[in-house]
Amino acid sequence: MFKPSISDRETVDACSQISIERNNESKYLTLEAYFSKYNLDGFKKLMRSQADGENGHAHLIIDFLDDRNANYYVETLAFKAPPLVTIGEVLDFWLTTEQNTTLELIARQTLANEVDDMIAWEFWQTMIKEQREEEKMVMYWYTRATELGVLDIDLSVEGATDYTTRLALITLDNEAKS
Numbered sequence: 001m002f003k004p005s006i007s008d009r010e011t012v013d014a015c016s017q018i019s020i021e022r023n024n025e026s027k028y029l030t031l032e033a034y035f036s037k038y039n040l041d042g043f044k045k046l047m048r049s050q051a052d053g054e055n056g057h058a059h060l061i062i063d064f065l066d067d068r069n070a071n072y073y074v075e076t077l078a079f080k081a082p083p084l085v086t087i088g089e090v091l092d093f094w095l096t097t098e099q100n101t102t103l104e105l106i107a108r109q110t111l112a113n114e115v116d117d118m119i120a121w122e123f124w125q126t127m128i129k130e131q132r133e134e135e136k137m138v139m140y141w142y143t144r145a146t147e148l149g150v151l152d153i154d155l156s157v158e159g160a161t162d163y164t165t166r167l168a169l170i171t172l173d174n175e176a177k178s
């Protein structure tokens, strides 16, 4: 099917989204490192799949732009891993990442609307829908971590986890494996 070329303004806008998705990949690899440090292999694996997913999102945008004859480019954003101590902080970081990404995608879609680009509007809509699913996933883990009482434990302190807490962490991590 013939697809009209995309405008330069939309291309620049979409390229900023490629950077965001690539940045998200770094963020989830950082969270993978966090779980690796505390031997929580279920979440380590889950974070790797999130990182892969972000890379996939960047590829989707690249393919979309390629399909619309865009002179796209890929730029990297600066990223410094934040200090993360509790699982609650990790989940906050994860949720904020997804929520901010959703807002960014909505901005892309608003531009598509402004310039009457229905094809782009639909493309961003698909990505926004996926965002909602990702946000739901984080909320699910928030609920489970709260129920198991492991949200605010300082894992960086040696011996901070007693037997019951350790068991709760293992239970949560096993759920992430399935």
Ligand SMILES: [Fe+2]
Residues within 6 Å of the ligand: 021, 024, 053, 054, 057, 101
């Ligand atoms: Fe993404």
Ligand SMILES: [Fe+2]
Residues within 6 Å of the ligand: 024, 053, 054, 098, 101, 134
């Ligand atoms: Fe995501």
